[in-house]
Amino acid sequence: MITLGLDSSGKAAADKLTRELESAKADQTVISTRYQEAQITLETAKNSTKVMGERMQEIDAQISRLQQEIADNETEVVQTNELIAKTEVEKAELVKQQEALLQEMKTTDSGKEEFLAKRGVIVDKEAALQEDLDEAKKQQIICQQKLHTVEMDKVKQMTEYDNALEQMSTTYKLVPEEARAQNLVLDMSDTALKKQEGSLNKSIEALGIVNLAAIEDYKITGERFEFLNKQFTDLSEAKAQLETVISGINTDMSKRFKEAFAKINEYFATCFSKLFGGGKARLILLDETDILESGVDIEVQPPGKKLQNLALLSGGERALTVIALLFALLTYQPAPFSILDEIDAPLDEANIDRFAKFLADYSTNTQFIVITHRKGTMEAADILHGVTMEESGISRLLSVKLADVE
Numbered sequence: 001m002i003t004l005g006l007d008s009s010g011k012a013a014a015d016k017l018t019r020e021l022e023s024a025k026a027d028q029t030v031i032s033t034r035y036q037e038a039q040i041t042l043e044t045a046k047n048s049t050k051v052m053g054e055r056m057q058e059i060d061a062q063i064s065r066l067q068q069e070i071a072d073n074e075t076e077v078v079q080t081n082e083l084i085a086k087t088e089v090e091k092a093e094l095v096k097q098q099e100a101l102l103q104e105m106k107t108t109d110s111g112k113e114e115f116l117a118k119r120g121v122i123v124d125k126e127a128a129l130q131e132d133l134d135e136a137k138k139q140q141i142i143c144q145q146k147l148h149t150v151e152m153d154k155v156k157q158m159t160e161y162d163n164a165l166e167q168m169s170t171t172y173k174l175v176p177e178e179a180r181a182q183n184l185v186l187d188m189s190d191t192a193l194k195k196q197e198g199s200l201n202k203s204i205e206a207l208g209i210v211n212l213a214a215i216e217d218y219k220i221t222g223e224r225f226e227f228l229n230k231q232f233t234d235l236s237e238a239k240a241q242l243e244t245v246i247s248g249i250n251t252d253m254s255k256r257f258k259e260a261f262a263k264i265n266e267y268f269a270t271c272f273s274k275l276f277g278g279g280k281a282r283l284i285l286l287d288e289t290d291i292l293e294s295g296v297d298i299e300v301q302p303p304g305k306k307l308q309n310l311a312l313l314s315g316g317e318r319a320l321t322v323i324a325l326l327f328a329l330l331t332y333q334p335a336p337f338s339i340l341d342e343i344d345a346p347l348d349e350a351n352i353d354r355f356a357k358f359l360a361d362y363s364t365n366t367q368f369i370v371i372t373h374r375k376g377t378m379e380a381a382d383i384l385h386g387v388t389m390e391e392s393g394i395s396r397l398l399s400v401k402l403a404d405v406e
Contacts, residue, residue: 014242017235024232031225035218044207051200052164056176059161066154073147080140087133094122094129254291260332261285268328274358275324275351278303283325298325319346323355327362337367344374356380 101118165176211217265283272281280301287294300321301307310321323343330338344355352374359368360380370377378384384400 011246014239014246017239017242021232021235021239024228024235027228028225028232031221031228034221035225040207044204047200051197052167055197056161056164059157059164062157063154063161066150066157069150070147070154073143073150077140077143077147080136080143083136084133084140087129087136090129091126091133094126098122250292257291261291264328264332267331268325271324271327271331271358272300272321274361275320275354276302277354279305280307281321281324315346316348316351319343320351320355327358330366335366337369339369339371341371342373343370344372344377347374349376352376 098119101122169175261283268283269281273279282299284297284299285291285294286297298310298321299307300310300313300317302313302317310318313321326343344352347355353376356376356379359370359377362368363382370381372378379402382402384398384402386398386400387395388398389395
């Protein structure tokens with residue numbers, strides 16, 4: 001079997017463009033990845049700003065609530081103080097009444113029983129007022145404790161507020177007005193907010209160092225992407241044009257190959273018949289759907305034998321068949337002269353005679369220079385050139401024209 005392959009400079013150019021296209025695609029993928037990373041960083045910064053704004057609003061709300069509680073507690077303390085003052089006045093009035101009654105008891109003995117009765121009433125009122133006074137003092141102590149707790153919470157909230165402002169200014173480079181611009185309210189507890197803050201801090205740390213030049217890098221990357229995209233478009237158009245040209249070349253080559261193959265097949269059958277003294281031979285394409293990449297098989301039928309593959313012939317028959325194919329190619333594309341180097345070495349004497357006769361007939365159009373050791377081939381030649389060594393190390397060229405000898 002003989003496989004025929006055709007090379008094309010267009011195919012090499014297409015391969016080169018394909019590699020450049022793949023490189024451009026790889027650059028485009030890297031640019032897209034960097035753009036996505038920049039987008040993620042920007043979104044993370046926005047989320048952090050949003051969380052800080054929400055936290056500040058929550059602190060503002062808590063401060064307002066604590067201020068309201070302080071005001072309510074102060075009002076309650078004032079009311080308690082007024083009650084204590086009123087009770088003190090009533091107590092003082094009862095003491096005065098007691099002293100007056102004592103004075104009246106000294107001046108008269110007749111009103112002793114009445115005095116004792118009034119005194120009991122006054123003592124009962126004094127005990128009730130004392131109980132009210134004690135309860136008021138207890139309420140005052142409770143209010144003072146509440147006021148102290150609220151003031152401590154206020155100090156704590158103000159400290160957290162100042163820390164949040166400092167962190168927002170140092171870490172995120174924001175002022176309260178920019179954070180409040182989010183205009184959002186969180187219905188989350190402090191524990192949930194701290195947990196979310198810790199999670200966000202871990203996410204920020206996982207991102208690594210923030211690229212402050214991300215916007216400029218994105219602009220440069222965008223320009224680079226547009227440039228590469230334009231190049232990709234140009235390469236795609238060039239590739240399409242090259243594929244069109246290659247398709248045209250392949251179509252033309254296929255057409256020419258079919259014509260040449262048909263002619264060579266015809267010449268091969270003729271040369272085979274002359275060399276073998278009869279018989280048939282033909283060339284077969286193994287894949288007619290892709291003739292430019294198809295292999296070629298040889299089927300021959302020497303005289304008196306059945307049709308068979310070249311591999312089943314004897315050595316001499318195979319050599320003579322290949323000689324027939326060689327001369328078929330030479331018939332399709334003639335040459336002014338040809339050099340044959342021991343092409344007749346595998347042939348037996350009978351085949352040598354047929355080959356010599358065929359070569360002599362063919363030499364009318366082409367001059368042959370044959371290198372051989374076979375006498376039958378020499379006898380068919382017009383001129384013989386030989387090298388002899390009469391003395392050791394000394395060679396001499398001999399030439400003989402057989403026509404002159406005859």
